[in-house]
Amino acid sequence: MKLTLKIWRQSDAKAKGNIVDYNVTGIEGDMSFLEMLDVLNEQLIAKGDDPVVFDHDCREGICGACSLQINGEPHGPDRLVTTCQLHMRKFKDGDTIYIEPFRAKAFPVVKDLMIDRSAFDRIQHAGGYISVNTSGNTIDANAIPVNKDDADDAFAAATCIGCGACVAACKNASAMLFTSAKVSQYALLPQGQVEATDRVLAMVNQMDDEGFGNCTNTGACEIECPKGISLENIARMNREYLSASLVTK
Amino acid sequence: MSGLIQSSIARKVAMALSGLFLVFFLLQHFSINFISLFSPDLFNEISHFMGTNPVVQFLLQPILIFAVIFHFVMGFVLEIKNNKARVVKYAKYNGGANASWMSRNMILSGLVVLAFLGLHFYDFWVPEIVYKYVETNPELPTRYYEELVHKFESPVRTGLYVLSFVFLTLHLWHGFASSFQSVGFNNKFSIAATKFAKVFAIAIPLGFVIVAVVHHLNH
Numbered sequence: 219m220k221l222t223l224k225i226w227r228q229s230d231a232k233a234k235g236n237i238v239d240y241n242v243t244g245i246e247g248d249m250s251f252l253e254m255l256d257v258l259n260e261q262l263i264a265k266g267d268d269p270v271v272f273d274h275d276c277r278e279g280i281c282g283a284c285s286l287q288i289n290g291e292p293h294g295p296d297r298l299v300t301t302c303q304l305h306m307r308k309f310k311d312g313d314t315i316y317i318e319p320f321r322a323k324a325f326p327v328v329k330d331l332m333i334d335r336s337a338f339d340r341i342q343h344a345g346g347y348i349s350v351n352t353s354g355n356t357i358d359a360n361a362i363p364v365n366k367d368d369a370d371d372a373f374a375a376a377t378c379i380g381c382g383a384c385v386a387a388c389k390n391a392s393a394m395l396f397t398s399a400k401v402s403q404y405a406l407l408p409q410g411q412v413e414a415t416d417r418v419l420a421m422v423n424q425m426d427d428e429g430f431g432n433c434t435n436t437g438a439c440e441i442e443c444p445k446g447i448s449l450e451n452i453a454r455m456n457r458e459y460l461s462a463s464l465v466t467k
Numbered sequence: 468m469s470g471l472i473q474s475s476i477a478r479k480v481a482m483a484l485s486g487l488f489l490v491f492f493l494l495q496h497f498s499i500n501f502i503s504l505f506s507p508d509l510f511n512e513i514s515h516f517m518g519t520n521p522v523v524q525f526l527l528q529p530i531l532i533f534a535v536i537f538h539f540v541m542g543f544v545l546e547i548k549n550n551k552a553r554v555v556k557y558a559k560y561n562g563g564a565n566a567s568w569m570s571r572n573m574i575l576s577g578l579v580v581l582a583f584l585g586l587h588f589y590d591f592w593v594p595e596i597v598y599k600y601v602e603t604n605p606e607l608p609t610r611y612y613e614e615l616v617h618k619f620e621s622p623v624r625t626g627l628y629v630l631s632f633v634f635l636t637l638h639l640w641h642g643f644a645s646s647f648q649s650v651g652f653n654n655k656f657s658i659a660a661t662k663f664a665k666v667f668a669i670a671i672p673l674g675f676v677i678v679a680v681v682h683h684l685n686h
Binding site: 224235237291295321422423425429432435441453457460 | 476478480545559560561562566567573645
């Protein structure tokens with residue numbers, strides 16, 4: 219398979235980037251998208267050019283590190299997969315593919331296709347946890363009965379890998395789906411109730427401080443999320459936030 | 468509470484609530500207009516009541532005007548803030564792959580509806596205010612039907628009204644259904660609520676179009 223790649227190149231965070239065209243050959247349909255970029259980089263290095271920088275780690279679709287906007291969609295044209303699980307059989311010989319970093323003011327480019335997603339970390343740090351003393355006195359989680367539906371919904375929310383596809387897909391660069399998943403995974407469980415009020419206020423305030431946009435319910439985030447995180451989480455976070463705002467001084 | 472006013476969620480809820488209020492107003496406005504097709508006398512009677520009742524004139528009308536202005540101003544504020552959240556745009560952005568045209572172009576359909584409101588105010592509201600409060604003419608309870616019919620003599624004006632209602636449908640198609648999500652309503656009844664909102668988004672503007680076209684054709 220021969221492909222024309224239009225890739226965003228940017229030497230560092232302060233540089234002005236631009237799209238650069240590359241022709242890559244020897245691509246097999248069974249290769250993953252990241253393996254295709256590996257082949258491109260080998261060809262670039264062989265020519266003495268600077269390889270394209272991109273984020274990756276597990277290459278199993280569970281770490282959330284790979285984050286590429288492919289032909290205008292986060293993680294490419296396939297559904298419920300990350301970039302590393304996207305296979306080249308989804309493309310045809312001779313195709314032109316646009317590859318860009320996830321774009322948001324809160325996700326500044328580090329280099330080429332690699333972005334800084336520490337804004338998500340700071341939202342998590344603001345309240346995405348429960349305070350439990352586990353030093354030598356770990357409590358069996360199963361000791362607290364949990365409604366099966368709530369447990370399933372909490373688990374579904376907890377499958378969010380924080381890749382940032384929701385932000386990338388949203389026309390407003392909103393982080394509501396990510397934040398709501400992290401709020402929901404605790405709000406649905408009895409262990410999360412103790413800090414529920416402070417949690418949702420702190421996480422939403424941090425989300426706003428990071429400069430993400432406002433949600434306008436387009437639903438693009440849910441469609442593009444590789445883990446299928448539901449919009450129900452956003453509605454739940456809205457309820458949690460409003461009720462928490464009314465009871466907090 | 469202080470943080471609530473400035474939060475993204477509060478803005479979203481405020482947009483939804485003002486939108487829901489305007490949806491309710493649309494239903495009421497349509498009901499009265501639709502009556503004009505069947506009973507000019509009843510239309511005159513209701514219009515006279517709405518035009519002279521102090522509660523409607525001096526309480527509900529200012530609330531409505533505030534809701535309209537708030538909805539549009541907040542819409543523009545959010546659009547500006549959202550544009551700032553992505554400074555460098557994508558070279559290729561396939562928005563149609565994951566979201567409807569209506570949901571991605573609320574500002575465009577909103578601007579058309581805003582322009583229509585300007586025309587509508589020029590046609591009906593401004594002359595009404597001038598007639599009653601500037602020229603202080605004596606109240607004629609039978610004048611409303613004639614004024615309504617007269618406005619739809621022009622095919623250009625009727626066409627503009629029809630076009631505007633197409634954009635109102637596009638605006639309501641996303642806006643009404645998504646207001647439920649904004650206020651935190653997403654449960655087993657959401658599918659039915661969304662279907663109701665989409666039927667409303669077509670039926671009410673279509674009803675307004677029928678009123679305009681029938682009065683135009685009756686000339």
